[in-house]
Amino acid sequence: MFFTSDLTPLLKPRTIAVIGASGNESKWGYKVFHNIISNRYKGKAYPVNPSADEILGNKCYRSIGDVPDEIDLAVIIVPAPVALKVVDECGEKGVKTLCVITAGFSEVGPEGAKLEKILKEKVKGYGMRMLGPNTMGFVNRSIGLNASIVPRMPYRGEISFISQSGALGLALADWALGSQLGLNCIISTGNKADISEADLLEFFEEDADTWTIAMYIEGLKDGRKFMNSALKVKKPMLAIKSGVSQAGARAAASHTGSLAGSDSVYDAAFRQSGVIRVEGVEGMFDAAMALSTQPRPKGNRVAILSNGGGAAIMASDACERRGMKVPPLNKYTSAGIARLLPAFASVKNPVDTVAMSDYELYRESLKILINDDDIDCVMVIYAHGGFTDAMEPANAVVDALKEKYPKPLVACWMGGEDIESVARMFRKNRVPYYPVPERAAESLRCLIDYNNFLTARSKNDAG
Numbered sequence: 001m002f003f004t005s006d007l008t009p010l011l012k013p014r015t016i017a018v019i020g021a022s023g024n025e026s027k028w029g030y031k032v033f034h035n036i037i038s039n040r041y042k043g044k045a046y047p048v049n050p051s052a053d054e055i056l057g058n059k060c061y062r063s064i065g066d067v068p069d070e071i072d073l074a075v076i077i078v079p080a081p082v083a084l085k086v087v088d089e090c091g092e093k094g095v096k097t098l099c100v101i102t103a104g105f106s107e108v109g110p111e112g113a114k115l116e117k118i119l120k121e122k123v124k125g126y127g128m129r130m131l132g133p134n135t136m137g138f139v140n141r142s143i144g145l146n147a148s149i150v151p152r153m154p155y156r157g158e159i160s161f162i163s164q165s166g167a168l169g170l171a172l173a174d175w176a177l178g179s180q181l182g183l184n185c186i187i188s189t190g191n192k193a194d195i196s197e198a199d200l201l202e203f204f205e206e207d208a209d210t211w212t213i214a215m216y217i218e219g220l221k222d223g224r225k226f227m228n229s230a231l232k233v234k235k236p237m238l239a240i241k242s243g244v245s246q247a248g249a250r251a252a253a254s255h256t257g258s259l260a261g262s263d264s265v266y267d268a269a270f271r272q273s274g275v276i277r278v279e280g281v282e283g284m285f286d287a288a289m290a291l292s293t294q295p296r297p298k299g300n301r302v303a304i305l306s307n308g309g310g311a312a313i314m315a316s317d318a319c320e321r322r323g324m325k326v327p328p329l330n331k332y333t334s335a336g337i338a339r340l341l342p343a344f345a346s347v348k349n350p351v352d353t354v355a356m357s358d359y360e361l362y363r364e365s366l367k368i369l370i371n372d373d374d375i376d377c378v379m380v381i382y383a384h385g386g387f388t389d390a391m392e393p394a395n396a397v398v399d400a401l402k403e404k405y406p407k408p409l410v411a412c413w414m415g416g417e418d419i420e421s422v423a424r425m426f427r428k429n430r431v432p433y434y435p436v437p438e439r440a441a442e443s444l445r446c447l448i449d450y451n452n453f454l455t456a457r458s459k460n461d462a463g
Contacts, residue, residue: 013072020077021047040144080104091126135190136166157182158211304350384415
């Protein structure tokens with residue numbers, strides 16, 4: 001009997017059967033099969049439906065047993081009562097993994113929970129692994145596979161996102177496209193009858209295409225298993241934990257049949273296992289951008305370079321509220337920057353260029369700040385007033401990062417439509433970019449927290 005904890009047959013399958021594939025564009029069976037064959041997936045995909053001879057130009061098979069190939073992954077999109085019979089057929093065929101998109105299980109109440117228990121027992125009895133049920137499927141950008149109802153593939157990146165909510169996964173995929181944020185995988189866990197966040201963490205730790213792991217969690221069925229898996233992971237992990245309020249907990253229970261649990265318990269578990277907790281979607285991907293592109297900071301001392309005093313003050317406040325220091329610059333750094341600026345400019349910390357923002361000024365100032373041994377991180381800010389070219393200082397940031405300095409740098413470009421081209425350029429060049437200082441400061445806080453956890457773990461391992 002085939003059984004393994006390795007999820008490669010699920011997330012990097014060579015052969016896929018879509019059971020419940022359809023030629024009707026309004027049905028999920030059409031959307032999923034269409035998404036699989038219309039992207040750059042190089043494996044084989046077989047539609048299965050007893051009522052069709054051909055779907056989207058592909059020969060259709062009456063049952064999984066008729067497919068003339070070994071199947072790594074079966075995507076199941078049939079009514080819940082029928083799904084049990086289909087699982088038997090998959091088990092007899094020797095299918096390795098299942099993605100059960102079908103809903104109508106534990107999330108709908110006691111009767112659905114009974115059905116899910118039977119489903120889980122059948123899957124285990126055949127030695128298969130299962131994602132779902134009640135999942136929207138998954139996307140693996142590294143192999144061009146969209147085995148989901150996500151309408152458009154995201155840009156390729158190094159962030160893998162695990163979501164207990166399918167609708168949120170859909171929204172985030174679209175948000176990532178609009179923000180030009182690259183993703184590697186998007187996985188909807190659904191009811192987690194078998195595969196959970198813990199299993200996925202272990203897969204992504206070994207996955208060369210994933211650099212940062214982000215999660216949306218409503219509840220954990222096995223908190224100890226999650227912590228044990230998280231402690232094995234050496235990559236940055238971020239999590240949104242919802243269901244904190246009473247209303248949120250009730251919604252989580254009816255959404256995926258999840259038990260939300262005590263918020264303070266989750267807080268402690270995340271801290272102990274190295275998971276950085278973030279408040280919302282924006283904060284999660286802000287932090288993921290920094291964690292997947294920037295080196296670890298050695299401490300919490302931040303230098304701020306800005307062309308506007310107000311933005312610089314806001315950034316200083318945001319950093320210090322999050323436990324970071326914005327220390328005065330030493331005399332050598334101050335003297336170096338003073339040579340670049342007018343006499344009335346501020347060369348303390350934050351550095352205020354008093355509206356000057358040409359390429360050379362930003363480039364040379366950044367070099368001096370990054371080379372200061374008393375500084376651990378740099379935040380560079382540009383407030384657009386319409387009188388200067390926002391791209392000039394942005395190019396200076398990109399060129400500074402090409403020097404591969406061993407310190408993190410985050411950018412904050414404040415403005416409207418005039419800086420959209422800058423945002424695109426930053427994304428293309430892997431510069432963590434934020435539209436307001438508070439978001440830039442929060443990303444630095446996550447970088448520092450991650451470094452602190454790794455430093456503490458290293459000391460514990462050595463001791």
